[in-house]
Amino acid sequence: MDSADPATSTPTDRPPWERMARGGGLLGPDGRLSGTVFEEMSRLAARTGAINLGQGFPDVDGPPEMLDAAAAALREGGNQYSPVAGLPRLQEAVAEHQRRFYGIELDPATGVVVTVGASEGLAASLLAFVEPGDEVVVLEPHYDLYAAVVEFAGARLVPVPLEPPHFTPDPDRLAAAFGPRTRAVVLNDPHNPTGTVLDDAVLARVAALAAEHDCVVVTDEVYEHLCYPGRHRPLAALPGAFERTLTVSSVGKTFSATGWRVGWVSGPAHLVGPVRATKAYLTHSAATPLQLGAAAALDLPDEFYAGLEADFRRRRDVLVAGLAAAGAEPFEPQGTFFVVADVGRLCERHGVGDAEALAPVLAERAGVVGVPVAALASAGHRDLYASWMRFSFGKRPEVLEEAARRLAA
Helix, strand or coil, X not given: CCCCCHHHCCCCCCCHHHHCCHHHCCECCCCCECCCHHHHHHHHHHHHCCEECCCCCCCCCCCHHHHHHHHHHHHCCCCCCCCXXXXXXXXXXXXXXXXXXXXCCCCHHHHEEEECHHHHHHHHHHHHHCCCCCEEEEEECCCHHHHHHHHHCCCEEEEEEEXXXXXXXXXXXXXXXXXXXXXXXXXXXXXXXXXXXXXXXXXXXXXXXHHHCCCEEEEECCCCCCECCCCCCCHHHCCCCHHHEXXXXXXXXXXXXXXXXXXXXXXXXXXXXXXXXXXXXXXXCCCHHHHHHHHHHHCCCHHHHHHHHHHHHHHHHHHHHHHHHCXXXXXXXXXXXXXXXXXHXXXXXXXXXXXXXXXXXXXXXXXXXXXXXXXXXXXXXXXXXXXXXXXXXXXXXXXXXHHHHHHHC
16 A cells, blocks of 8 residues: 555544644644644634634635526525435536537436535545545545545545646556455546646546546546536546446536535436435425525536636636736646645745744735645645645636735735
8 A cells, every 4th residue: 555654554443633744634733633734724814813824715606697597596485405316407507518528428307416516526525435444545645525525434545645746546556455344535637736637648547547446536526617628537538447437526616606506416327326325314405495595506508608708718828927926836727626735935025934924924924824734734735735835726716816815016
């Protein structure tokens, strides 16, 4: 197995809050699970009045067609429970989306389950298949929820680092992460926080390893329509991969509605069925009127999606240029609405040792907040990312331009 990181090899007979690495959630002074790094950085922004480029949420509302459909549902009686698997209207819209963009054919009734955001979709997918003593492979740095759910299941996270400055996994390290106890793989593509888009060779290697070790792949594709090299390539569309892949996405990022908490899991019926059963005991159902709004959003024409990509590409360029002008070394993202930048020179300028120490300095002196990337990695790999910081360009262009001015000054 790759890495003897104690944060990922702790015995599972202790309660989750005693086993959490920082990458899976922040530990308080008493050793218990407290908040996430995103909450911590948002509090820092609020305290200092800084522009919050740390937490990844847009600062505009979604398309009017989506908002109007949800409002109409509120007024017209769509205010009670929906079925556990979701409203048929949204199940059908998700199935059509997968066919329209990726050529993936789904039975809406058995191949789609609607969840309370992608977070519940990811949690239900892992909890449905992962048991105590199992292992789950993940590329890191990673969204902190992954480690938390694996810990709650009593399993072990096996991280494979995306190696800077290009954030690609070493093929041998990837293969070594799989073993007889591997039960699942979590694959985030486009990748948060690095903004990398996995190439065909990596996707094919993951699919082959999953088949070889007979494990489930859970793909987090919430940034699927923010992919700048071209159209997103889901793992489930690769030959032979669909039957072992659960695809997770949501309305939050594509349609600027992170507060709606409407997501979905799609895939073959034999995998989606256990996810539906698990999800029923977590929240029962997502908000009924917002499901109808989400269905209307998915039905939007191709022009919407093309305009979305062009808009975020422009925002990306503003922030990348601003970070470079400030003396950072940004990695130009291929997807998502995040930029990671090597802030080593800024650390030297301000007399601090790493990005974590730089974060409050940037908030106080520049009025801009980012997230230290090392906070999203396991203990054994944090040194790889010690000088890297993540910034969100999911904000209005004028906000990004002001942040760039502050950083440069």
